[in-house]
Amino acid sequence: MSEASIKRAALYRMVTPEHICPFGLKSRDLLRREGYAVEDHRLRSRAETDAFMAEQQVKTTPQTFIAGERVGGYDDLRRHFGKPVPDPKATSYQPVVAVFGMALAMALAGSWASLGDVLTLRTAEWFVAFSMCILALLKLQDLESFSNMFLGYDLLAQRWVRYAYLYPFGEGLAGVLMAAGALTWISAPVAACIGTIGAISVINAVYVERRALKCACVGGGSKVPLGFVSLTENVMMVAMAGWMAFRTWA
Structure with a gap:
């Protein structure tokens, strides 16, 4: 596979001594399973995370970017790949x-x-x-x-x-x-x-x-x-x- 044909994605996720974001790990796993090479950007403090969210004008992390375009959080990423997103209020047996x-x-x-x-x-x-x-x-x-x-x-x-x-x-x-x-x-x-x-x-x-x-x-x-x-x-x-x-x- 040529370098140009490799699918790439940039992921920004929170990884601090107090908290490792589970949705960041799920996003990285989903991207890899979809064949993407992931640029894994770790936000290592609350201040760094807040600065990133302010810059991108978003309220949550993780955030995924594909081809320079922001896809969004984990649920947005699932929707991007055509995968179902569970409704937290839906009936479940x-x-x-x-x-x-x-x-x-x-x-x-x-x-x-x-x-x-x-x-x-x-x-x-x-x-x-x-x-x-x-x-x-x-x-x-x-x-x-x-x-x-x-x-x-x-x-x-x-x-x-x-x-x-x-x-x-x-x-x-x-x-x-x-x-x-x-x-x-x-x-x-x-x-x-x-x-x-x-x-x-x-x-x-x-x-x-x-x-x-x-x-x-x-x-x-x-x-x-x-x-x-x-x-x-x-x-x-x-x-x-x-x-x-x-x-x-x-």
Whole structure:
């Protein structure tokens, strides 16, 4: 390849002892993957960064220049190459897919390791139990954000606010005990109780009152709409509670 045919781009990104801009690294990576030789200009202080932004009349870094023309920041660069730019407000089921996908993989692995087969009754039990544990973990990462969203639709929490804080602990406790197959006299009533209240709350908010809300099932920062996913979570808990009780006492 001749020198003249090499595609070149100039990238200005912030790299200081306190902060390495992640979007600068993503911009450099994208340019290289698109076949560009990158002139990597590092802005090594806040003052240098501010001076650059003032000179270019921009409000953010990184900034990419191709053929002497400013393309812009990382999102602008993605658009320049015809790549999608995620909408931060758009509905996303990715957290739900991740939760249930990982729970299934863990259940299959556990069954394979302990029973020598991936498709067993314990696989199904562990799938539900592990799903409950992961969902509880996501809620507990930011209990305040979860409670704020949960209070928007849960009928019991609206009457007794502390329930919004207790819910993830109950879900996690029931999930752990169900995974162990132990203390069913605790796990089954807890799961049945919170699952039933949750299902009734979702049906009331979505299908009776027809409110457009976000689901707190994967935590307070969820972009998942309230409806089928949350209802499925609660129905799974009730069904699992019934099954564990039947298996233990029948």
